[in-house]
Amino acid sequence: xxxxxxxxxxxxxxxxxxxxxxxxxxxxxxxxxxxxxxxxxxxxxxxxxxxxxxxxxxxxxxxxxxxxxxxxxxxxxxxxxxxxxxxxxxxxxxxxxxxxxxxxxxxxxxxxxxxxxxxxxxxxxxxxxxxxxxxxxxxxxxxxxxxxxxxxxxxxxxxxxxxxxxxxxxxxxxxxxxxxxxxxxxxxxxxxxxxxxxxxxxxxxxxxxxxxxxxxxxxxxxxxxxxxxxxxxxxxxxxxxxxxxxxxxxxxxxxxxxxxxxxxxxxxxxxxxxxxxxxxxxxxxxxxxxxxxxxxxxxxxxxxxxxxxxxxxxxxxxxxxxxxxxxxxxxxxxxxxxxxxxxxxxxxxxxxxxxxxxxxxxxxxxxxxxxxxxxxxxxxxxxxxxxxxxx
Amino acid sequence: xxxxxxxxxxxxxxxxxxxxxxxxxxxxxxxxxxxxxxxxxxxxxxxxxxxxxxxxxxxxxxxxxxxxxxxxxxxxxxxxxxxxxxxxxxxxxxxxxxxxxxxxxxxxxxxxxxxxxxxxxxxxxxxxxxxxxxxxxxxxxxxxxxxxxxxxxxxxxxxxxxxxxxxxxxxxxxxxxxxxxxxxxxxxxxxxxxxxxxxxxxxxxxxxxxxxxxxxxxxxxxxxxxxxxxxxxxxxxxxxxxxxxxxxxxxxxxxxxxxxxxxxxxxxxxxxxxxxxxxxxxxxxxxxxxxxxxxxxxxxxxxxxxxxxxx
Numbered sequence: 001x002x003x004x005x006x007x008x009x010x011x012x013x014x015x016x017x018x019x020x021x022x023x024x025x026x027x028x029x030x031x032x033x034x035x036x037x038x039x040x041x042x043x044x045x046x047x048x049x050x051x052x053x054x055x056x057x058x059x060x061x062x063x064x065x066x067x068x069x070x071x072x073x074x075x076x077x078x079x080x081x082x083x084x085x086x087x088x089x090x091x092x093x094x095x096x097x098x099x100x101x102x103x104x105x106x107x108x109x110x111x112x113x114x115x116x117x118x119x120x121x122x123x124x125x126x127x128x129x130x131x132x133x134x135x136x137x138x139x140x141x142x143x144x145x146x147x148x149x150x151x152x153x154x155x156x157x158x159x160x161x162x163x164x165x166x167x168x169x170x171x172x173x174x175x176x177x178x179x180x181x182x183x184x185x186x187x188x189x190x191x192x193x194x195x196x197x198x199x200x201x202x203x204x205x206x207x208x209x210x211x212x213x214x215x216x217x218x219x220x221x222x223x224x225x226x227x228x229x230x231x232x233x234x235x236x237x238x239x240x241x242x243x244x245x246x247x248x249x250x251x252x253x254x255x256x257x258x259x260x261x262x263x264x265x266x267x268x269x270x271x272x273x274x275x276x277x278x279x280x281x282x283x284x285x286x287x288x289x290x291x292x293x294x295x296x297x298x299x300x301x302x303x304x305x306x307x308x309x310x311x312x313x314x315x316x317x318x319x320x321x322x323x324x325x326x327x328x329x330x331x332x333x334x335x336x337x338x339x340x341x342x343x344x345x346x347x348x349x350x351x352x353x354x355x356x357x358x359x360x361x362x363x364x365x366x367x368x369x370x371x372x373x374x375x376x377x378x379x380x381x382x383x384x385x386x387x388x389x390x391x
Numbered sequence: 392x393x394x395x396x397x398x399x400x401x402x403x404x405x406x407x408x409x410x411x412x413x414x415x416x417x418x419x420x421x422x423x424x425x426x427x428x429x430x431x432x433x434x435x436x437x438x439x440x441x442x443x444x445x446x447x448x449x450x451x452x453x454x455x456x457x458x459x460x461x462x463x464x465x466x467x468x469x470x471x472x473x474x475x476x477x478x479x480x481x482x483x484x485x486x487x488x489x490x491x492x493x494x495x496x497x498x499x500x501x502x503x504x505x506x507x508x509x510x511x512x513x514x515x516x517x518x519x520x521x522x523x524x525x526x527x528x529x530x531x532x533x534x535x536x537x538x539x540x541x542x543x544x545x546x547x548x549x550x551x552x553x554x555x556x557x558x559x560x561x562x563x564x565x566x567x568x569x570x571x572x573x574x575x576x577x578x579x580x581x582x583x584x585x586x587x588x589x590x591x592x593x594x595x596x597x598x599x600x601x602x603x604x605x606x607x608x609x610x611x612x613x614x615x616x617x618x619x620x621x622x623x624x625x626x627x628x629x630x631x632x633x634x635x636x637x638x639x640x641x642x643x644x645x646x647x648x649x650x651x652x653x654x655x656x657x658x659x660x661x662x663x664x665x666x667x668x669x670x671x672x673x674x675x676x677x678x679x680x681x682x683x684x685x686x687x688x689x690x691x692x693x694x695x696x697x698x699x700x701x702x
Contacts, residue, residue, distance in 0.1 A: 005493060008489070008492050008493060012478070012489055015481075016478060016480055016481070019480045019481075020480055225475075225476065225477065225478060225479065226472050226474040226475065226476035226477075227476050227477065227478060229439070229442075229444050229470070229472055229476065230470060230472060230476040230490065230537065231493060232443070232444045233442040233443060233444050233465060233468070233470040234465060234466075234470075234490060234493045234494050234541075235443075235462030235463075235464075235465035235466055235493075235494075236493055391439075391444060
């Protein structure tokens with residue numbers, strides 16, 4: 001029975017947290033509210049608004065618009081764009097300026113659809129780009145690429161345009177075949193990352209850090225109640241006390257993250273990847289956060305100092321780890337620094353899991369990194385155990 | 392008789408301050424051993440080392456011959472801290488059961504013992520109430536009960552009656568007496584002289600981290616240079632005659648005070664009283680009152696430390 005003292009401490013901790021409702025609030029209520037708000041906030045990121053294209057040609061004959069109509073009716077184009085055939089390049093420009101179109105596509109005079117659906121084009125196509133909506137021009141270029149194929153592209157890119165449009169809000173530029181966007185089908189082996197998944201997991205880590213990092217405060221509760229000295233006098237080791245409290249924090253933290261996961265999946269159709277891998281990654285992430293909590297607690301003498309240091313550490317970790325700004329958008333130095341944060345690795349793991357095959361093997365490296373962080377931090381805490389658990 | 396607890400050469404310093412400075416003591420079964428000293432004298436630090444919570448800089452503590460650092464030793468002692476050491480959101484029974492489990496107790500043995508201890512502290516009717524709703528006196532009783540749940544051989548009590556109403560204080564002191572009578576050795580630290588005098592078989596007077604004197608109350612008083620105080624009271628107008636009368640008394644009595652009440656401090660009061668009464672009768676001085684005040688532990692403490700006990 002002596003061996004199970006840590007579990008008694010853990011059960012006592014859980015019971016007391018249940019009794020004062022903190023477990024319910026931290027593990028269920030707060031994460032559900034948090035996940036719901038976050039998912040609603042970022043839901044618009046998922047709704048891909050179609051790009052509005054104004055297309056025309058330089059032909060003066062409105063009856064010769066077979067190619068324009070073919071583009072407008074093309075199923076692949078319609079997946080990403082709403083195409084309006086307008087009477088002239090100036091009409092296309094006017095549409096862009098008024099905001100009713102995101103970009104313009106101007107085919108050369110005489111462009112038409114030949115026998116067998118082959119585009120007949122002599123001259124260069126032009127793309128009118130709105131500086132406010134550069135994605136529109138990219139889609140217009142991709143449309144050209146998709147409709148025409150390589151053979152047609154050769155026809156299209158025959159000439160270059162000179163100068164820019166007079167209106168500062170639109171730019172006329174040459175279509176080039178080296179377009180970064182292609183309207184090809186996504187391969188079956190890979191999955192796209194939706195915003196609910198990205199922000200769900202990212203914000204879940206943030207929430208976890210804020211909710212679990214103060215876990216070691218319960219040691220101050222024991223001090224405040226004077227129960228710590230009673231526990232120590234009854235022969236309970238310092239490790240057993242810390243282990244019991246750490247496991248209780250692990251349970252709370254996991255419930256908290258699992259709640260966020262459940263809400264984003266069930267209510268907002270987020271796809272975090274294989275459930276087994278997600279649970280494993282959540283467990284490793286929470287373990288690292290709990291370890292940090294107790295390590296910080298071993299460095300301070302008062303509860304106020306703990307609160308201050310935990311807040312600072314949490315903000316630094318969140319910023320460096322890429323939880324507020326996606327790692328890809330961070331400067332190189334910060335991206336590198338993110339590799340030294342457990343939450344950075346956790347985020348990487350969740351993103352890998354969501355975008356790749358979803359298998360556990362996908363997250364092997366992040367898992368190893370998180371376990372390494374956890375072990376290293378606990379080793380440090382072990383050297384400060386007497387300071388950490390002193391009445 | 393073999394001691395339940397022995398401490399030898401205990402020293403503990405905090406920075407340059409030596410809180411405990413070479414304390415030796417031994418406590419035996421059925422004995423209530425008092426640690427009497429003012430606040431800040433080193434009592435709590437000493438008790439923390441005796442309970443195995445605090446590691447001494449030097450010296451050692453053994454409980455039933457086992458170093459107190461071993462869990463087997465700590466299983467044989469119960470600690471009643473100076474402050475209430477309970478989980479306020481848990482009931483009295485839950486607190487007892489939790490700390491019982493911490494001592495390795497389980498199942499029916501634990502449940503039975505919890506009931507017994509609640510009975511001892513007269514809280515059976517309140518067993519299922521949360522401690523946070525208890526009065527201060529009731530909390531004190533649960534605080535003691537928790538230390539008893541595993542039937543320890545040694546009970547270490549640090550100022551267990553601080554902030555308690557007189558009724559609860561009496562109940563607590565009676566419980567301590569009953570425990571000692573049942574065979575438990577008790578270390579009872581207090582700065583209340585009357586409690587220590589009432590309860591303890593032996594007393595150690597502690598100040599500045601050192602034991603200044605130790606023994607039974609009788610031993611401490613007889614070994615003390617403190618003198619008996621004889622208080623003489625006369626009617627108005629008799630003051631001068633009383634003063635001249637006491638000046639002529641034999642012995643080394645010291646005269647204090649003035650007016651209608653005079654104090655004589657005498658190391659051998661019996662030898663002084665007879666000549667005093669005869670002289671008063673002969674001089675026609677009508678004594679309205681003669682009161683003998685034996686030296687108290689307070690006086691002994693004052694003699695030993697030069698300061699009052701409640702400083």
